Amino acid sequence: MSDNTTFDYIVIGGGTAGALMANRLSADRKLRVLLIEAGRKDDYHWIHIPVGYLYCIGNPRTDWLYNTEPDAGLNGRALRYPRGKTLGGCSSINGMIYMRGQSRDYEQWAQLTGDDTWRWNEVLPAFMKHEDHYLGDADQAARRDADFGRFHGHGGEWRVEKQRLRWDILDAFAQAAQEAGIPHSTDFNRGSNEGVGYFQVNQKAGWRWNTAKAFLRPTCYGRPNFEMWTSAQVSRLLFEAQADGTQRCTGVQVWDGHEMVQAQATREVLLCAGAIGTPQILQLSGIGAADLLQAQGITPVADLPGVGANLQDHLQIRAVYKINGAPTLNVLASSMVGKARIGLEYLLKRSGPMSMAPSQLGAFTRSSPAHEWPNLEYHVQPLSLDAFGEPLHSFPAFTASVCNLNPTSRGTVRLKSPRFEDAPAIAPNYLSTDEDRQVAADSLRVTRRIAAQPALAKYQPQEWKPGVQYQSDEDLARLAGDIATTIFHPVGTARMGADGDPMAVLDSRLRVRDGRGGRIGGLRVVDASVMPTITSGNTNSPTLMIAEKAAGWLRAEAGTAAA
Template sequence: MSFDYIIVGAGTAGCLLANRLSADPAKRVLLLEAGGRDDYHWIHIPVGYLYCIGNPRTDWLFKTEPDAGLNGRSLRYPRGKVLGGCSSINGMIYMRGQARDYEAWAEATADPAWRWNECLPHFIRHENHWRLDKGQTASAAFRALHGHGGEWRVEKQRLRWDVLDAFAAAAQEAGIPALDDFNGGTNEGVGYFEVNQKSGWRWNTAKAFLRPLCYGRPNFELWTGAQVQRLTLSRESGALQCTGAEVATPRGLQTVTLNPGGELLLAAGAIGSPQLLQLSGLGPAGLLARHGIALQQELPGVGANLQDHLQIRAVFKVEGAKTLNTMANTLLGKARIGLEYAFTRSGPMSMAPSQLGAFTRSSPDKRWPDLEYHVQPLSLEAFGEPLHSFNAITASVCNLNPTSRGTVQIRSADAAEAPAIAPNYLSTAEDRRVAAESLRLTRRIVAQPAFAAYRPQEYKPGLQFQSDEELARLAGDIATTIFHPVGTCKMGRADDTMAVVDSHLRVRGVAGLRVVDASVMPTITSGNTNSPTLMIAERAASWILAGE
């Protein structure tokens, strides 16, 4: 029951950490996962995210607090509760963000190790990009930015849609250039997303980093159905030390401990990591006092600084187009889709939730792209509801750099009770302005000649809404999370009182404890957050192995 490394959370970061740290046979590694194994078939079929989100077998089933920016609505807030974590239920999009994101991290931490050029090798180390496969051709510039032979497979999508090709052409007519690689440090442009799949199957971090190597190592243990209740801490000579964790398992409550010089690595995500720190007496003093938890170390930033990408879903009816709405609305259509996937691993069942992407600026005075589009050949009223009976596309747009900040706070001292998640979407004038401008830009793209053949009609939000105030309110009515929460245990300089961890991700004032997941981001990346989280874990593993 004693280990050199205890990793809490077998999600995106935890699986990579387990792989790297257990490579040393002299170190005993324990990986704890509250969910089960990734043996549910819908995890591995790409379109299966529809059956994993909102499913207690794979999802924590969180909901946000009613949000004023969303006109009082609360949102479903999916987080993976299964081996692979969110990589088992997410949109599979491979996206690093923009170089400027990492330059900002370096400034926020006063540590050049977080600069883009320093982070790039830690993206490349685990990458296995299809364009570098034998028989493919790639430029020297592309080869300098990408890797091959690593564990994390990146492939092109296995289908295209004429209506999305037309949207891409319209975006170019609206001034957004074509782009075939979103991951070179600047992602301004339009093109199809690349995805974390392998031969038409989802490629999650459990497949990539746990199988087969970790399972065959005698120094590695994996516990599933093991929910950490709190971290165990001790004080010696006034110094606070993490000594292990209390874990609820199918065999009852277990206590696991760290060997001398060992570390506990909290990789429970932007919701789970601040929750566990607060339950353990590490967090804002007032919050802990309200719930009768003894303060071990005051860290006011634990659970603060929550950031997320809010997508505004504009729906346009189209004519003369093939979309998933009508393809999948009959038993015969569903049968054809199923047979196509069964025999070729292609077609709609191989789809990521979003196929076409675009990055652009909400206004000409922006110095960099601050909007991301996820464009889909389908539409529905809300996630989890049936497809519409008419042909339509959805052009979802999100503000990449929101200025709104939210919180994650425990509701009680009970680890089984979900925390209160309050994103505070659209709570700043800047975010409301960008929301209105992004809807206007969507209309401008759809109005271009390249899309005219489909005779688009705006179904949502509706052309009757035109003013900034109307569009911002409508954004609150129709927008939803794109599942990118970060920042709730942010890293920062020694003089930043809200920083929870230092630039090497060590928790302030607590020896033997680091946080290694998306919660450490001081600011959200300009794109999807799964691959940056893997890079963070790769970066952390190198420091841990070096004793830094």
């Protein structure tokens, strides 16, 4: 920590969005940038070996170890709710799937905010700016199609690769999905992700590619205008009343593990603490629903009921099929010999199950013909278990996990106490609308239709969960509540929205509103919490896109856009 604790920008959270923000802002040597991360550096081997997510989730070295409140839609179950607590944030423990969502998601954001900057054609360049797609590599020229350059970037920091392993059972599932009418897809990232195919992943040569490696390590660490505090948790924001009666965020208060310290920002504080951390910090700082704050003894700075509301997540319903005659991880990893073979393959070739993203095969389709766009995403895995953190089953099986991409259920993140050390109450309220329960039941029927196709017949799939005896809408929705879990995509808890929208926490340029029609100066939120609606896919790369756009605006405002 340097003696001078005054910076141009302070970035709170060195996760997905925060790492990119810190990189882009500190690229201008005239700007002093401080990055504050509650977790430690990402120098832990299981972060970098792809299969290591199994050992990072539930591990205090890398995970905040949150749990949800008991959830009525899940028949009273509470879920483990992992969030990355290390440099790279969730990108250090996530499933590495590279997915932008669907063009309609961004058209909807533009409509909800009244700002065309969020339209698909306007966000596409921000996705591409930091992309380093393997098909752009010189030796891949023959494999590119004519449209590749319209949709993909090369030479940026964010590496996208194809996976390094395939499984017979997943190939058969892909074939069965096509027999059930889902087209084959080689690229889920061109605006419509409809189809079935292997996911592309954020890996480089068989290692996880997190945002710390992409945006911090090669560049920021060597910049004299960049400072980073790790194991440092922001406890609240600092404000000063201005002569015109408005409030300005002037800095942060930080617990450095020994004492409370402060840092000041002359330009802006960027809140990039994620969909749980960001509403928690805002509420601790007096920005939130006034009644909630007062109940915790916190003096409101801005009465914004949208802070911590609008929590949206994808709920994955994990149907398990026992099979015969194909290798699955359940069996391969059950013996010492199998484990040794897996280890050796990774050591020698950086391939095999240790290089495996948790889900390799994906599919996007509709729960019923009434849906104009695909509203379901499949993550198909050559393994099965009762719950993450539990051992693999001893019998050969695959899991066809399906999630509703556009849930209408909304949850909350609310302080339980005014102490920054205490986790907030996370209540996703899964399956709390009739529409979501109907989609859950219909999605399990789509899974059954795929499993019944000829391509899978030779493996004799038997539905182990939820079980063929359950057929009615009511049974299937209830059973979904038993076998479903988060797919780790909380968003929307400090959402942007148009002027006059009482639940909008931010304007469309991510500035924090003051609850009286104005803005709080010097403060923006830049992370997954800003999304008004969840994207129709995995949420990491959309969060990077948001940060790329915000960084562009800040650099333009600082007069250094071209630097």
